[in-house]
Structure formats: C-alpha cells, structure tokens
Amino acid sequence: MERDRISLGAPEGKRGRITSFFQCVTPGKAAVLVFALYFIAGFLIVNDYGISADEVTERRTSLANYAYVAGEDIFNTDSEAARGVAAGVPNLRTFNNRFYGAALQSVPVLIEHLRGFEMASRDIYLTRHLFTFANYFLGGVFFYLILRRRFGNTWLPLLGTLLYILYPRFFGESFYNIKDILFYAWVVIASYFTLRWLEDGRLRFAAPAAIALAVAINTRILGLSLLLLGCVFAPILEIRRKKGLIRAVAKPAALGALTFACYVAITPFLWENPLQNAYRTFIHFLDFQPWNGTHFYLGEMITREVPWHYIPVWMGVTVPILYLVMFLGGVAALCGGLFAWIRRMPEGRAAGLEKGELREPAQTSRLASAPGMRFYDLFFAVLFFATLAGYILLRISMYEGWRHAYGIFCPFLYLAVFGLERALAFARGKRRVLRYGFACAVAACLVSQLVWIVCNHPYQYVYFNALGRQIAEENFALDFWRVSHAGLIRYALANDERLELIFGGYGVAKEHAFLTEEEKARVILSEAVPADYFVQDTARAYRSRNIPSGFEEIYAITVDGMKISRLFRRVAPPAGFDASAWNHVVRFEGNGEEADSAVLHDGDYATLWNTGRPKEPGDTMMFAFDTAVDYDYVSLTVTQHVSIYDYPLNLSLSISTDGILWTDMETLSPIASDYQMAGKPDPYRFLRLENKDPGGMDGYWWSVGEMRFGHAR
Numbered sequence: 001m002e003r004d005r006i007s008l009g010a011p012e013g014k015r016g017r018i019t020s021f022f023q024c025v026t027p028g029k030a031a032v033l034v035f036a037l038y039f040i041a042g043f044l045i046v047n048d049y050g051i052s053a054d055e056v057t058e059r060r061t062s063l064a065n066y067a068y069v070a071g072e073d074i075f076n077t078d079s080e081a082a083r084g085v086a087a088g089v090p091n092l093r094t095f096n097n098r099f100y101g102a103a104l105q106s107v108p109v110l111i112e113h114l115r116g117f118e119m120a121s122r123d124i125y126l127t128r129h130l131f132t133f134a135n136y137f138l139g140g141v142f143f144y145l146i147l148r149r150r151f152g153n154t155w156l157p158l159l160g161t162l163l164y165i166l167y168p169r170f171f172g173e174s175f176y177n178i179k180d181i182l183f184y185a186w187v188v189i190a191s192y193f194t195l196r197w198l199e200d201g202r203l204r205f206a207a208p209a210a211i212a213l214a215v216a217i218n219t220r221i222l223g224l225s226l227l228l229l230g231c232v233f234a235p236i237l238e239i240r241r242k243k244g245l246i247r248a249v250a251k252p253a254a255l256g257a258l259t260f261a262c263y264v265a266i267t268p269f270l271w272e273n274p275l276q277n278a279y280r281t282f283i284h285f286l287d288f289q290p291w292n293g294t295h296f297y298l299g300e301m302i303t304r305e306v307p308w309h310y311i312p313v314w315m316g317v318t319v320p321i322l323y324l325v326m327f328l329g330g331v332a333a334l335c336g337g338l339f340a341w342i343r344r345m346p347e348g349r350a351a352g353l354e355k356g357e358l359r360e361p362a363q364t365s366r367l368a369s370a371p372g373m374r375f376y377d378l379f380f381a382v383l384f385f386a387t388l389a390g391y392i393l394l395r396i397s398m399y400e401g402w403r404h405a406y407g408i409f410c411p412f413l414y415l416a417v418f419g420l421e422r423a424l425a426f427a428r429g430k431r432r433v434l435r436y437g438f439a440c441a442v443a444a445c446l447v448s449q450l451v452w453i454v455c456n457h458p459y460q461y462v463y464f465n466a467l468g469r470q471i472a473e474e475n476f477a478l479d480f481w482r483v484s485h486a487g488l489i490r491y492a493l494a495n496d497e498r499l500e501l502i503f504g505g506y507g508v509a510k511e512h513a514f515l516t517e518e519e520k521a522r523v524i525l526s527e528a529v530p531a532d533y534f535v536q537d538t539a540r541a542y543r544s545r546n547i548p549s550g551f552e553e554i555y556a557i558t559v560d561g562m563k564i565s566r567l568f569r570r571v572a573p574p575a576g577f578d579a580s581a582w583n584h585v586v587r588f589e590g591n592g593e594e595a596d597s598a599v600l601h602d603g604d605y606a607t608l609w610n611t612g613r614p615k616e617p618g619d620t621m622m623f624a625f626d627t628a629v630d631y632d633y634v635s636l637t638v639t640q641h642v643s644i645y646d647y648p649l650n651l652s653l654s655i656s657t658d659g660i661l662w663t664d665m666e667t668l669s670p671i672a673s674d675y676q677m678a679g680k681p682d683p684y685r686f687l688r689l690e691n692k693d694p695g696g697m698d699g700y701w702w703s704v705g706e707m708r709f710g711h712a713r
Contacts, residue, residue, distance in 0.1 A: 026153075027153055027154055027155045027157065027158055028153060030155075030158055031144060031157070031158045031161065034158065034161065034162070034165075035137075035140070035141065035144075035161075038137065038140070038165055039137055042133045042137065042174075042175070043130070043133075045175075045457065045458065046126065046129050046130050046133060046175055047126060048457065048458040049129060049172070049175045049176050049458045049483060049486075050176075050458075050482075050483040050484060050485055050486030050487065050511070050514060051125055051176065051483070051485075051486065051510055051511060051513060051514040052176045052177065052481040052482065052483050053480070053481050053482045053507055053510065054178075054179065054481075055125060055128065055176065055178060055510070055513075056510050056513060057097070058102075058105060058178050058179060059105075059109075059124070059125075059128070060088065060089070060090065060097070061095075061097045061100050061102050061105070062102040062105035062106055062108070062109050063085065063088075063089045063109055064089055064090050064091070064092045064095050064097070064098070064102075065092060065101075065102040065103075065105075065106060065268050065269075066102075066106050066109040066110070066113070067086075067089045067092070068092040068093075068268045069106075069268050070113070072086065074113060075089075075117070077116070079116050079117060079118060081116070081117050081118040082116060082117040082118070085112075085117045092268060092269060098269045099269065099280070099281045099284045099285065101217075101218030101219055101220075101221075101266070101267050101269075102218075103215060103218045103219070103266035103267065104135065104182050104186075104215060104218075104219060105128075105178060105182075107131060108124070108127050108128045108131050111127055112124060112127075120517070121512070121513040121514070122513070122514055122515065122516060124513070125513055125514050128178055129175045129176055129178075131178075132174060132175060132176065132177065132178045132181055132182060133174050133175050135181070135182050135185045135186070136170070136174035136181050136182075136184075136185050137174075138185060138189065139164075139184065139185030139186070139188040139189060140161060140164050140165060140188075142188050142189045142191075142192045143160070143161060143164050143188050143192075143410070143413070143414075144157050144158070144160070144161045144164075145192055146188070146191065146192050146195065146376070146414065147160045147161070147414075147417060149192075149195070149196075149373055149376075150373040150374075150376045150377075151373075151417075151421060156417070156420070156421055156424070159417070159420065159442075160413070160414075160417035160420070162446055163322075163323060163413060163416065163417065163446075164413060166446055166449045166450055166453065167319075167320065167323070167413075167449075168320075168449060168452055168453050168456070168460040168461075168463035169318055169460065169461050169462075169463045170184070170406075170409075171453055171460045172458065172459065172460030172461035172462075172463075173403075173461045173481075175458075176481070176483060177403070177461075177481075179219070179220070180220075180403040180404065180406045181406070182219050183216060183219040183220040183222075183223065183406060183407055184406040184407055184409060184410065186212060186215050186216040186219055186223070187216050187223060187226060187407040187410045188410045189212045189215075189216075190209065190212035190213045190215070190216045190223065190226055191226060191380075191383075191410055191411075192212075193205055193208045193209035193212045193213075194209045194212075194213065194226060194227075194230045195376060195379065196209070197209040197230070197234075197255065198230060198233055198234060198237060198375075198379070199237075199373070199375075203251070203254070206254060206255055206258060207258065209230070209255060209259075210255060210258035210259040210261075210262050211262050213226060213227050213230075213255075213259045213262075213263075214259050214260075214262035214263040214265075214266060215266065216407075217259070217263050218263060218266050218267050220285075220404070220407065221281055221282055221285045222285070222387075222390075222396075222404075222407060223407065224282075225383065225386065225387045225390060225407075226383065226407075227255070227256065227259055229379065229382060229383050229386065230252070230255065231252035231253075231255065231256055232252075233375075233379060234248070234251045234252040234255070235248035235249060235251070235252060237375070238251055260274075260278075263278075264278075269281070285396075285397075286394060286396060286397075295399045295400050295477060295480070296475075296476060296477040296538075297310065297313075297475075297476065297477075298313070298475050298476075299474060299475045304397035304398060304399050305395060305397065306395075306397075306398045306399075308392045310398060310402070311388060311391055311392075311398075311402050311405050311408075312388075314401060314402035314476075315402060315409075315412070316467075316468070317464050317465060317467065317468025317471070317472065317476065318401075318402075318463060318464055318465065318468060319412075319465060320445065320449060320465050321445075321465050321466055321467070322442065322445040322446075323412075323413070323416045324416075324465075325419075326416040326417070326419035326420045326423065327412055327415050327416040327419055328419065329419030329420075329422060329423055330377075330415040330416060330417070330418040330419025330420075330422065331381065331415060331419070332419075333418070333419060333422040334377050334378070334381055334415070334418065338378075376414075377415075377418055380410075380411035380414040380415055380418075381411070381415060383408075383410075383411040384408055384411035384412055384415060387405075387407065387408045387411070388405075388408055391405055391408075400477060400480040401476075401477065401480060420442070423438065424438070424439075427439075456559050456560075458483075459479070459483075459484060459557065459559050459564060461479075461481065461483065462478050462479055462559040462560075462562070462564050463559075464476075464560070469560045469562070472560075472562060473562040473563075477538050478538040478559070478562060478564040479537050479538050479557075479564040479565050480537075480538070482507050482510075482537045482565070484537065484557045484564055484565040485505075485507070485508055485510075485511050485535055485537065485565065486511055486514060486515075487557050487565075488533075488535050488555065488557065488565055488566075488567040489503060489508075489511060489515070489519070489523065489533075489535075490519075491555050491567060492532075492533050492555075492567060492569075493519060493522060493523070496532075498522075498532075499522060500522055500523075500524065501522060501523055501524070501532050501533060502524045502525075502526055502531040502532045502533070503523065503524070503525050503526065503531055503532070503533045503534075503535060504526050504531035504533070504534050504535070505534050505535030505536060505537075506537075507537075508525050508526075508535045509525045509526065511525055512525050524605055526605075526637050526705075531570065532569065532570050533567060533568065533569055533570065534551050534567075534568040534569075534570070535565065535566075535567060535568075536565065536566045536568065537564070537565040537566075538563075538564055538565065550570055550571055550572035551568035551569065551570055551571065552568060552569060552571050553566050553567070553568050554567055554568065554569045555567040575633040575635070575674075575676075575710040575711060575712050576710050576711050577633075577635070577708045577709065577710035578631070578708075578709055578710055578711075581629075581631065581708070581709040581710075582597075582600075582601045584625045584626050584627055584629065585597060585623050585624070585625060585626075586624050586625065586626045587622075587623070587624035588600075588621070588622070588623055588624075589620075589621075589622040590609065590619075590620060590621040590622065591611065591619055591620060596609075597609075597623075600704060600706060600707040601706065601707065601708075602706075603706070604705075605637065605705040605706055606705070607705070608703045608704060608705055609621075609703070609704045610646070610701045610702060610703035610704070611701045611702045611703075612701065613701065614700060614701060615646075615648065615691055615693055615700060615701055615702040616691070617691060617692060617693065618690065618691065619648075619690070619691040619702055620688055620689060620690045620691070621688070621689045621704075622686065622687070622688045622689075623686070623687045623688075624659065624685060624686050625684075625685050625686070625687075626685075627685070628657075628683035628684065628685055629683065629684065629685070629687075629709070630680065630681055630682070630683050630684070630711075631681075631687070631709040631710060631711065632676060632677040632679075632680060632681055632711055632712055633674070633675070633676050633677070633709070633710045633711055633712045634653065634674070634675045634676075634687075634689070634707070634708075634709060635674045635675075635706075635707065635708045635709075635710070636674070636675075636689075636704045636707055637704070637705045637706040637707070637708075646700050646701050646702065646703040647702060647703065647704070648691040648692065648693050648702055649693055650691070650692035650693050651667075651675060651689055651690070651691060651692065652664060652665075652667075652689070652690045652692055653665045653667055653675060653677060653687070653688070653689060654687075654688040654690065655681055655682075655684035655686065655687055655688075656684060656685070656686040656688070657683075657684055657685055657686070658685075658686070659685075659686045662686075662688060665677045665678070665679075665681060666678040666679070675689075676712050677712075
C-alpha cells in the first residue's frame with residue numbers, strides 16, 4: 001500500500017502526467033462535464049424530431065387549463081393570432097380531457113402568452129420539445145443525486161447516470177413525449193425529495209417532497225403510488241428511531257395533507273369540488289373509458305384491457321439486455337441480503353433497522369454503499385414491484401406501448417444500478433481477467449448504445465433490444481407516435497419539383513403545425529386519399545394492410561431493418577371523378593353555418609363548409625341533382641386548416657329518387673374521408689350524407705374543404 005502511495009505521489013514523464021490528469025478528474029467533475037455535453041447535444045438536435053400524435057391534443061388541454069386560470073380576457077386583444085387561439089380553446093368544465101393535469105405544460109403556454117400568442121406553430125412545438133427535454137435532463141440530475149446519496153461520491157453514480165441518458169427509447173421520446181416523459185422525470189425528482197424526507201428526522205424536506213409529488217400526480221394520477229409508499233415507510237422508520245407513535249402517524253399524515261393541498265392548487269379542475277373531482281379523476285384513469293380503440297401487441301389487435309404480462313413483455317423487448325441482467329442481479333442480491341438478515345435474527349447476530357437503516361455486514365470493497373442509505377434499496381424494490389402489481393391487479397388500461405407505466409422505470413433503473421454495484425464489488429475480489437472483462441463488457445454495452453443512438457437519429461424511440469428486434473416487426477407497433485411522418489414529407493419535397501404536393505394518410509394533418517413556412521407553401525396535408533402521396537405508419541398498418549389503389553411505395557424509413565413508416569406515390573387515381581358533377585347540383589342543404597356549396601368546389605382548401613359547432617349525430621349534407629346520377633364514390637377533403645378529427649368517423653350514405661323515400665347504401669371501410677358504396681347504385685337524384693358519430697367529440701366540428709363525386713375504378 002505504501003509503495004502504491006509513493007508511485008502515485010511522484011509521477012514522472014508522460015506516464016506521470018497521465019496519472020496526474022486522472023487524479024484531477026474526480027467523479028463529481030466528470031459528472032458536470034457529462035451533463036454539460038448532454039445538454040448541449042440535446043439543444044442542438046431538438047429540431048430534428050417530428051411532432052407526435054398526441055401533441056396537438058396535449059396543447060389544447062394545456063390551453064384549456066391555462067384559460068380557466070387566467071380568464072378568457074387573455075384573448076381579448078387586437079391580435080388576430082390570439083383570437084384564433086381563443087376560438088379553439090374548450091371550456092375546462094365540460095372538456096372531455098378535463099381530468100388530465102396540465103400544470104407542467106402550462107409553462108410553454110405561458111411563453112406563448114408572453115409572446116402575445118403570435119408564435120409560429122413550429123416555434124410553439126419546438127418550445128414544447130425543448131421544455132420536455134429540459135425536464136428529462138433535470139430528472140437525470142436528480143437521478144445522479146439519488147445514486148450519489150446512496151453510493152457516495154464514486155464513479156458508480158456517474159455510470160448509473162449514463163444508463164439513464166443512453167436508454168435509446170427515452171432519449172428519443174425526451175424531445176416530444178410531453179406527457180409520459182414528464183411523468184417519468186418527475187417521479188425521479190419526487191423520489192429524491194421523498195427519500196430525503198424519509199431519512200431526515202426533521203420536516204425540512206416535507207415541502208419540496210409535497211410539491212414534487214403533487215406535480216407527478218398532476219401529470220399522471222399514478223404518481224400516487226410514490227406518495228403511498230412514502231407514507232408506509234415513514235411510520236416504520238420513525239418507530240425504529242424511537243420517535244413515538246404520535247410522530248410516526250403525524251409525519252406521513254402531514255405529507256399527505258400537504259401533497260393534496262399542492263395537488264389541488266395546481267389542478268384547476270379540482271378547485272370547485274376538490275375531494276369529489278379528485279375521486280372522479282382517479283376512477284377515470286383506472287379504466288380510461290373514453291378510449292375504445294385497439295392496438296398491436298404480440299401479433300394481435302387488443303383493446304385497452306391488456307393481459308397481465310403486457311408491461312413485463314414490453315419492457316423485456318425494449319430495455320437493453322445490460323439493464324435487464326443488472327436489474328435481475330440487483331433483485332437477487334437484495335433478496336439474498338434480506339433472507340440472510342431474517343435467518344440470522346433468531347441468533348441475534350443480524351443487524352436490524354436502526355435509525356431508519358437496513359444495516360448489512362461490513363463491506364470491504366471500495367464500492368461499498370454509503371452508510372445509512374441502504375433502505376433506498378428496499379424502497380425502490382417495493383416501489384417497482386408494488387406498482388407493477390397494481391397495474392396488473394387493478395387492470396389499469398393501456399394502449400400503444402408501455403408509456404403509461406414509464407414511472408416504474410425509475411425504480412427499475414435504480415435496482416439495475418444496485419445490481420451493477422454488487423457485480424463490480426464481486427468482480428473486484430476476483431482475478432484481473434474477470435475484473436477487467438466485466439468492466440469492458442459494461443463499457444462496450446454503453447458505447448454500442450451510444451453508437452446506435454447516433455446511427456438511428458432521430459428515430460431512437462423505436463429501439464428494441466437484441467432479442468426484441470428479432471420479433472418486433474411482426475408483433476409490436478413500431479412508430480405508434482407517427483413522429484416519422486415529417487421525414488417522409490421532407491423526402492417527397494426534396495425529390496418532387498412540383499410547387500404544390502398533397503399528402504394523405506391517417507394523422508398526417510398534424511404535421512402542418514410542425515412544418516416551416518417554406519414547407520407550408522408547398523404542402524397540403526389531407527386526411528383524404530385523393531392526394532399525390534400517401535403516408536402509412538405502423539400504428540395503423542396492422543389494422544388494414546391494404547394500400548389505397550393507385551399508389552406505389554417509393555420510400556421507407558427503417559430502423560434495424562424494420563420499416564417504421566412508408567411513403568407511397570400516386571400512379572393512378574382510386575376513382576374516376578366527374579369534373580362536371582357540380583354543374584348538375586341544383587340544391588345543397590346542410591345544418592352548418594355555411595350553406596353555400598361553392599366553397600366545396602372552389603379549388604381552395606382553406607374555404608370550408610362546417611357545422612359551426614361540435615359535430616352531433618344527425619348532422620347532414622344533402623345534394624339534389626338536376627338529372628339522375630349513379631356516383632358511387634364520394635371524397636371529402638379535410639386539410640391542415642382544421643383538426644385531424646374534424647370529419648365523421650362514421651358516415652352513412654343514402655340515395656333517393658324523390659327526396660322523400662331514402663335507401664341506405666352499404667359502404668366499404670372508408671380510407672380517411674373517402675367513401676365508396678359497396679355496390680353499383682341505381683340512378684338517383686338525391687344524395688344524403690349523415691354523421692353517425694356520438695355527440696360531445698371534444699369540440700371537433702365536421703368540416704369539408706373540397707368535395708368530389710365519381711365512380712370507383
């Protein structure tokens with residue numbers, strides 16, 4: 001030992017300078033450098049990601065909450081942009097999404113407000129992307145603090161932070177998933193303050209813990225699991241500290257009350273009736289009744305009522321193998337320690353819980369855990385398995401990946417780091433080959449993840465591990481966020497010299513909010529198929545594998561050889577449209593605010609017929625022709641100027657010869673807003689389109705930009 005000290009203290013030559021350098025680079029300084037590089041990289045690449053399927057809806061929800069708090073007077077300005085925003089803000093009291101908390105998302109809305117609601121749409125969503133990344137970055141800082149608190153100022157907390165940063169799926173989603181990633185980040189932050197509150201004999205951490213817990217719960221109600229666990233651990237630790245029964249009860253009660261008060265304060269929907277509305281919110285998300293769709297899992301379309309193995313399987317195929325192995329090792333080590341402690345109890349040789357600590361036999365390794373923090377291990381183990389059991393036993397609704405359960409990745413990742421610490425401690429006492437071999441294997445895994453992230457930028461969110469990618473394409477939805485739409489559109493713009501291009505496909509209209517002004521000048525985004533290009537993503541590909549007739553695939557975005565989205569170019573129209581059809585329309589009736597049929601065929605997608613209010617069952621459009629016609633194909637074009645849901649999902653077509661007796665026509669499954677009759681109709685003079693959607697569709701109207709009649713080919 002003395003010899004080592006002498007050699008390290010008197011370095012000579014080039015080798016000595018290298019040794020001195022590494023002596024100066026402490027774990028803390030290295031962590032600062034890593035976080036600085038990570039933040040700079042995130043800031044530089046934030047523009048590379050497209051817009052996700054939920055972002056437009058999430059912004060509406062945050063605007064509804066913000067307007068409820070600030071009052072509608074914020075929109076009563078001379079700004080045309082502000083009035084335009086106000087027109088789309090629903091009333092929070094009746095809004096279907098009123099149960100969603102938007103405390104964090106109100107920050108980007110505040111930025112919009114400070115800019116007079118005159119920000120370009122792309123700048124709005126780039127701001128929200130940067131805000132999402134900033135929260136994820138902050139979560140990484142607090143994860144490092146948790147590990148440093150538990151394992152001391154060693155290299156292990158930095159290594160654990162690299163696991164946090166280099167998880168490819170979250171790396172990609174941290175730029176656009178403004179709901180689930182925010183929840184995950186704030187579970188990490190709330191975990192830090194809750195643990196500090198648990199280990200501290202005083203109440204100085206109660207306020208920050210309550211605030212962080214309230215933010216997590218506001219973001220997703222399942223943040224309650226962290227609060228409940230803290231309230232279970234607190235009395236146990238207080239009793240072990242011999243603080244008395246009153247304090248053991250009062251401490252968690254105070255945190256619960258303070259957290260609820262903070263939660264109510266940042267959740268406007270609760271203000272009128274806090275207890276009742278909090279209960280309604282919990283019940284709402286327990287079963288999530290509003291969503292009745294299906295999603296792709298293990299090769300089948302399933303509903304929101306997922307099987308018990310849903311989360312473990314999704315994590316098993318999307319979490320890196322290194323993390324999974326270290327997690328299992330951490331759980332095994334923790335269980336082994338607990339069993340040994342229980343076995344030694346009757347003999348009086350075991351260390352118990354003293355001063356809130358789960359004491360273990362003396363550690364000899366330099367990687368030994370920081371004393372007094374070992375109850376962290378048990379806390380995160382219980383948090384993970386209790387939360388997972390809650391998801392399974394309560395049959396909490398889910399769809400499209402395991403994103404609703406992202407909160408459990410915090411305890412999962414902690415246990416993986418704990419397993420890594422145990423593995424390093426074990427290897428340190430073995431032969432040098434084993435020690436260096438294990439270290440090199442861990443380093444190789446992290447480097448490979450970094451390389452994968454760089455090579456697959458900006459589609460890291462489609463990451464599957466080495467086992468999962470063997471079965472992913474045929475068993476799981478890939479780009480269910482539809483973020484890759486932007487890449488397809490930009491490919492077409494770069495390879496098509498025409499001044500104006502029309503893009504069709506489910507959800508493609510959302511991209512209008514994220515295009516540059518130059519791109520908007522050339523692009524028309526339509527939910528209807530009569531377009532130059534058709535976009536297909538894997539979120540919907542498995543529901544209908546049939547590509548619209550008249551299109552051919554020209555480009556695909558791939559990750560690990562899997563096509564996550566495809567671009568099709570029109571080579572022939574799906575129907576022969578009659579250019580003179582409107583010359584024979586002598587009467588148009590509709591229960592919209594615009595009754596002039598001229599807007600439906602003026603060649604301007606910005607002029608609309610619409611209902612002027614949220615669509616309701618029975619909304620109709622009726623056309624009378626001056627001669628008998630036999631059109632069996634109707635195209636209703638919805639453009640980027642309205643919401644992607646501003647058309648009926650269920651529309652019936654009826655025909656009549658006299659306008660009195662009507663015959664309902666069976667239609668084939670529509671592609672967006674194109675409708676084809678199942679058979680050739682008899683000649684008719686009246687055509688009626690009737691909306692069959694249920695009422696209360698979150699304020700979505702029925703809007704039509706252009707309309708065409710024709711015959712299916």
